[in-house]
Amino acid sequence: MSGADGEAASDGGVDAPAVERVVGTGVPVRGNDIDTDQIIPARFLKVLTFDGLGEFAFFDQRYETTDPDMAIDAEHEVAENPTDHPFNDECFRDATVLVVNANFGCGSSREHAPQALQRWGIDAIVGESFAEIFAGNCLALGIPTVTADPEEIEALQDHVDAHPDTEITVEVADEVVHYDGHEIAASVDPAQRQSLVAGEWDRTALLGSNSEQVAETAASLPYTDK
Template identity: 70%
Template structure:
């Protein structure tokens, strides 16, 4: 990584879709609170939507990051994340106010580690969208009719690709192109590769050191 570079730009995401229907799906549904005890985010993806996916008499504890899979003995519920036809999906299609509730960063971490690279929906909670941006996951909005049609399409055609063009603010599938919206700050950060602040700082180490040295309240 050269001086001044940040993360890889995210201009376009393409993959198969998975529909998760319902308004006001909050972060506790995306990742239940008992899974926030993990020291790292390793393995958290398998617990995405856990309580919507399983009838659990004795909820499991999160794994400790040793790389071993957790065996889930609970009875599975009818949920898209349990369906084999959606297991390789990378574009999540949701409805309104997705990611509301607490500001837990574990929610987008769980989705990303399950395999999600982009989320398309009617609207998103602001903090959730910000946490997604920190991971390079675009949150793209479209009107309710377009979202319902896209959910119906991916439900009927789980192997067909959905293209999310962040730069052009469009979502395409089959022979359909949907005019979408991406928050301007998010779009600029993703397209220019400035979404990862840690990477930006690492890429500008000399500038940071020079600024720090010029501050009278920073010790050598």
């Protein structure tokens, strides 16, 4: 992810980093209409924070579970029965670019889905299309959701399968994806692109960086304590 970590603002807040590009190896997860329940099963939502959710990403696709009521802190006896899901493949373990197909992230609006992917290590997602709410939840974490033609996505997935160490560059600002001498014409939602490139995607950081204006606005409201 380009840009430095958040820098201190003049009024003591923290600026969100600009996300102009993401560079890293890829992991292909194939299939249309992969919903948020597949990305992070509902039983793992009973947490106070998002910490540790990464290990449960695609859990029911990665393991042959025999206990659907297993608690999040239970012993993982099902981990002894892994499937051939890409998230179980050691050659993809350090991947930061997820490559998916159509309507990825459909289903419920749970923000735990992109939270789990980010904590697994994903910094950008390239796919055919995304569910709108899922893409919005990704934006709130600074994760670009970049789209391209199905043929280009399939070719990228095939290439990553065959060459897991291939470096992928997702150019958010320029809307291009590069890998191994190939260039994919991509698309980023204009509002998402603006927020990422300008470093305005983190609303909490944005408020913190404009604390004086927030205080002035709050003081002008009739229903707040002065």
